[in-house]
Amino acid sequence: MTRRKPMEGCCLGIESTADDFSVGIATFNGEILANIISAYMPPEGGIHPREAARHHAENASKVLEEAFKKAGIKPKDLSVIAFSQGPGLGPCLRTGATVARALASYLGVQLVGVNHCVAHIEIGKLKNDAEDPVTLYVSGGNTMVAAFDAGRYRVFGETLDIALGNCLDVFAREAGLRQKPGEPFGAIVEKLARNGRRLIPLPYTVKGMDMSFSGLLTASINMLKKGDLKLEDLCYSLQETAFSMVVEVTERALAHTEKKEVLLTGGVAANRRLQEMVRSIAEEHDARFCTVPKEFAVDNGAMIAWAGVLAFTHGVTTPIDESFVKLRWRLEEVEVPWVK
Ligand code: ATP
Numbered sequence: 001m002t003r004r005k006p007m008e009g010c011c012l013g014i015e016s017t018a019d020d021f022s023v024g025i026a027t028f029n030g031e032i033l034a035n036i037i038s039a040y041m042p043p044e045g046g047i048h049p050r051e052a053a054r055h056h057a058e059n060a061s062k063v064l065e066e067a068f069k070k071a072g073i074k075p076k077d078l079s080v081i082a083f084s085q086g087p088g089l090g091p092c093l094r095t096g097a098t099v100a101r102a103l104a105s106y107l108g109v110q111l112v113g114v115n116h117c118v119a120h121i122e123i124g125k126l127k128n129d130a131e132d133p134v135t136l137y138v139s140g141g142n143t144m145v146a147a148f149d150a151g152r153y154r155v156f157g158e159t160l161d162i163a164l165g166n167c168l169d170v171f172a173r174e175a176g177l178r179q180k181p182g183e184p185f186g187a188i189v190e191k192l193a194r195n196g197r198r199l200i201p202l203p204y205t206v207k208g209m210d211m212s213f214s215g216l217l218t219a220s221i222n223m224l225k226k227g228d229l230k231l232e233d234l235c236y237s238l239q240e241t242a243f244s245m246v247v248e249v250t251e252r253a254l255a256h257t258e259k260k261e262v263l264l265t266g267g268v269a270a271n272r273r274l275q276e277m278v279r280s281i282a283e284e285h286d287a288r289f290c291t292v293p294k295e296f297a298v299d300n301g302a303m304i305a306w307a308g309v310l311a312f313t314h315g316v317t318t319p320i321d322e323s324f325v326k327l328r329w330r331l332e333e334v335e336v337p338w339v340k
């Protein structure tokens with residue numbers, strides 16, 4: 001193992017909001033030294049928070065060890081420990097927080113509780129050298145359009161019910177699609193959609209700047225069950241409808257804020273069709289289209305480590321007795337003094 005001492009300091013970040021347990025290590029100058037992700041795969045159906053939390057507890061030491069090995073540093077080289085404090089599933093968040101508290105007190109370093117959504121935005125900015133994007137964050141548990149204004153990231157629009165990724169996943173499960181190990185349902189829908197030709201009218205629900213996907217999901221499942229439509233056409237229509245909704249809201253946020261960058265992130269950002277649609281509205285508004293490699297778009301420890309660096313170097317830390325997890329911690333509640 002080559003050992004290198006980070007010049008200024010470095011932060012270890014723990015991510016455990018949902019079905020992934022991940023540890024990342026970032027230096028104070030934005031180098032990502034490690035990003036190890038261990039995904040919990042439910043035997044069938046959706047994720048069960050307590051089963052996922054058990055996976056996190058069982059894998060924590062192995063993932064930590066791998067991260068140190070990959071980074072080529074020792075625990076005592078760390079300057080600060082960050083963890084995802086919310087929003088997310090209670091049992092999962094608590095497992096990550098417990099590991100973080102134990103590490104911080106053992107090493108005698110400060111702790112930083114990071115907002116998961118802030119972290120997605122910050123790693124996207126880091127990886128794209130972006131300064132001030134409108135962000136579209138779409139995953140299995142989140143769907144939001146956000147941008148910085150007056151000290152905080154503001155939510156311009158969000159889902160009123162289920163997340164876009166969840167809509168795709170439930171549809172795929174109802175259609176009886178089978179996953180290969182590590183293959184997300186969204187990617188299977190994407191593949192089928194490529195061979196779809198016919199656009200079937202489906203419920204399109206944007207209310208103000210907010211979106212709703214549950215009616216779209218129900219209608220898609222009902223059409224599926226009727227059995228007289230091609231699955232490829234349904235996948236295509238579901239994608240076109242759902243993506244048009246998020247893109248409409250993103251475009252309005254872009255027009256309103258006149259920002260010059262659009263960042264697409266979250267697990268669903270891997271979708272080529274969605275990338276193409278977001279790229280095209282970015283171009284229409286003379287904004288730069290940015291997205292991130294999958295490793296940094298899905299839930300990952302590196303984004304928590306990097307957000308931890310930003311917070312810590314701007315004087316934000318979390319005393320142990322204030323490090324309780326916040327299941328519904330909203331993005332706009334967080335002050336981000338490092339953004340000007
Ligand atoms: P979060 O906790 O942020 O809500 P998550 O636990 O849902 O995240 P992610 O890995 O960020 O985890 O996102 C997973 C989602 O991304 C799933 O709904 C999955 O189907 C979807 N997804 C992955 N690849 C694609 C793709 N190519 N097209 C569409 N959706 C995709």
Ligand code: FE2
Nearest residue numbers: 120139298299
């Ligand atoms: Fe996430």
